[in-house]
Amino acid sequence: xxxxxxxxxxxxxxxxxxxxxxxxxxxxxxxxxxxxxxxxxxxxxxxxxxxxxxxxxxxxxxxxxxxxxxxxxxxxxxxxxxxxxxxxxxxxxxxxxxxxxxxxxxxxxxxxxxxxxxxxxxxxxxxxxxxxxxxxxxxxxxxxxxxxxxxxxxxxxxxxxxxxxxxxxxxxxxxxxxxxxxxxxxxxxxxxxxxxxxxxxxxxxxxxxxxxxxxxxxxx
Numbered sequence: 001x002x003x004x005x006x007x008x009x010x011x012x013x014x015x016x017x018x019x020x021x022x023x024x025x026x027x028x029x030x031x032x033x034x035x036x037x038x039x040x041x042x043x044x045x046x047x048x049x050x051x052x053x054x055x056x057x058x059x060x061x062x063x064x065x066x067x068x069x070x071x072x073x074x075x076x077x078x079x080x081x082x083x084x085x086x087x088x089x090x091x092x093x094x095x096x097x098x099x100x101x102x103x104x105x106x107x108x109x110x111x112x113x114x115x116x117x118x119x120x121x122x123x124x125x126x127x128x129x130x131x132x133x134x135x136x137x138x139x140x141x142x143x144x145x146x147x148x149x150x151x152x153x154x155x156x157x158x159x160x161x162x163x164x165x166x167x168x169x170x171x172x173x174x175x176x177x178x179x180x181x182x183x184x185x186x187x188x189x190x191x192x193x194x195x196x197x198x199x200x201x202x203x204x205x206x207x208x209x210x211x212x213x214x215x216x217x218x219x220x
Contacts, residue, residue, distance in 0.1 A: 005039060010047035012037075017056055017067070018133065018152050020125035020159040025069045027060065056153035070158045072210040078155055079203045083196060085148050086136065090179065090195045093138035094188035101138060102184060105131060109180050112173045121163040124172065129156065131176060135183075161209060162202065175201065 013033075016022055028048065034041045048065045051057045057065045068074075097105075108131035115124035129152075136148050162172060175198030182190035 006043040006046045009033075009037065009039070009043050010050055013047055013051060014056070014153065017051070018149075018156045019122075019129045020156050021122065022067045022157045023160060024067055024157050026067045026157070027064050028057070028066070029064045051153070054150060054153065056150075067157050068154065070155075070210065072207055075155070075158070075203075075207060075210060078151055079199065079207075082148070082151050082155070083199050083203075085144060085151070086132070086199060087192045087196045089136040089139040089141070089144055089148060090183075091188045091192040092140055092144075093135050094183050094186065094191050096138045096140055097135075097183065101134065104134060105180055105183065108134070109173065109176050112176060116172050119163070121160065124163070125156075125159055128159070128176075158206065161206060171201070 013028075022028070030041045030045050030048065033048075034044045037044070048057060049059075052059050052065055058068050060066050108127045111127035112124050112131070115121075115127060133149070133152070136145055139145060175194050179191050179194035179198065182188075182194055
């Protein structure tokens with residue numbers, strides 16, 4: 001029973017990281033989470049320790065953990081790996097998708113469009129996560145999928161920053177629509193290209209944002 005509860009809590013926190021429900025630098029206190037979820041601290045601690053071991057969280061003193069802060073260098077390193085892995089996953093997944101998969105991907109694109117119009121960041125991030133991970137899950141290569149999910153656990157919280165630029169929000173879904181059109185047409189190469197362009201476009205925006213944030217403030 002305890003193992004089952006620990007697994008449920010692990011999956012809940014993991015899902016929150018993938019969908020950007022936590023912020024970079026946010027502290028997760030074991031007792032606070034246990035109280036919020038109506039459980040004892042022990043299974044919460046075990047779930048968090050698993051995520052620390054996976055590199056998705058960082059351990060801190062006083063029985064808390066932290067969502068790692070994002071730096072320009074760290075984002076650049078993650079992006080370089082994501083570009084190769086996620087492009088390959090899309091290409092491999094395209095011929096494997098079922099009619100039900102396509103219907104759900106189409107629904108995700110529609111939900112993202114609606115979220116952008118209504119400026120609902122969390123709704124967008126949840127649909128975005130579902131779109132990408134459903135697609136990658138059809139790649140047929142469990143080693144590739146585990147690697148991608150590991151990277152998403154690290155980058156998911158930082159996706160919140162996509163909604164800090166009003167000009168960017170208008171293009172948040174363009175590449176998803178292009179990728180889905182190629183997937184629906186069965187064109188795996190074009191789907192890979194669209195997904196890689198999606199990663200490149202947003203990497204440029206987020207890297208520029210990080211550079212501005214980390215630039216020293218001039219002394220007065």
